[in-house]
Amino acid sequence: SQQGEEDPQALSIQEGENATMNCSYKTSINNLQWYRQNSGRGLVHLILIRSNEREKHSGRLRVTLDTSKKSSSLLITASRAADTASYFCATARGGGAQKLVFGQGTRLTINP
Amino acid sequence: GAGVSQSPSNKVTEKGKDVELRCDPISGHTALYWYRQSLGQGLEFLIYFQGNSAPDKSGLPSDRFSAERTGGSVSTLTIQRTQQEDSAVYLCASSRTGGDYGYTFGSGTRLTVV
Numbered sequence A: 001s002q003q004g005e006e007d008p009q010a011l012s013i014q015e016g017e018n019a020t021m022n023c024s025y026k027t028s029i030n031n032l033q034w035y036r037q038n039s040g041r042g043l044v045h046l047i048l049i050r051s052n053e054r055e056k057h058s059g060r061l062r063v064t065l066d067t068s069k070k071s072s073s074l075l076i077t078a079s080r081a082a083d084t085a086s087y088f089c090a091t092a093r094g095g096g097a098q099k100l101v102f103g104q105g106t107r108l109t110i111n112p
Numbered sequence B: 001g002a003g004v005s006q007s008p009s010n011k012v013t014e015k016g017k018d019v020e021l022r023c024d025p026i027s028g029h030t031a032l033y034w035y036r037q038s039l040g041q042g043l044e045f046l047i048y049f050q051g052n053s054a055p056d057k058s059g060l061p062s063d064r065f066s067a068e069r070t071g072g073s074v075s076t077l078t079i080q081r082t083q084q085e086d087s088a089v090y091l092c093a094s095s096r097t098g099g100d101y102g103y104t105f106g107s108g109t110r111l112t113v114v
Helices: none
Strands: A005-007 A010-014 A019-024 A031-037 A043-050 A055-058 A061-066 A071-076 A085-092 A100-102 A106-111 B005-007 B010-013 B019-024 B031-037 B043-050 B053-056 B065-069 B075-079 B088-095 B109-113
Touching (some): A005 A085, A010 A019, A019 A085, A019 A106, A031 A071, A043 A055, A043 A061, A043 A071, A071 A085, A100 B043, B019 B109, B031 B075, B043 B065, B043 B075, B075 B088
Parallel strands (some): A010 A106, B010 B109
Antiparallel strands (some): A005 A019, A019 A071, A031 A085, A055 A061, A061 A071, A085 A100, B005 B019, B019 B075, B031 B043, B043 B053, B065 B075, B088 B109
């Protein structure tokens, strides 16, 4: 069943603007992760936020997590054309090996 | 190796034939995962391995799909009697365990059943 659901499904902005993508999920989680995918191939891990964390930063990325609302957001500041990709959130419910459940993704287009 | 390696990168097969997809994870990663992604869609979980055992096979779509992992390393996903609906990109990932870790994905195998 679908766990993470991203919103919006597609986002188009101008280079230099900030991009915000949201993710909602249904069950309790151990951590939530964001991935980027270029050209429909392998995904690249961007950032992981644990259930007891509320905000995390990595370079131009800022992730927030609200476990009471079962939602997360990914903010990319000062966007660049190279940020054009699909972005997926994924949730882990814990255990020795983390089976991640992925959402449908947000397609982000940065216009030069 | 330095990354997760999948082969072949592309596979075109005739309906009804069997195919084998290979995944070579990062050395030392005890967990290995198979997902598939249809065009423009999210990732659908298939199976994961902890060492050589598969605690969760719940995502395998039918009994035509099977997977094995040997020596805690290389994994093979086999699809028997392929159907057109099996066409997708099959993605393999590996990770460390015992804590909160992200996945490292391979580049995938694009399977086309004609």
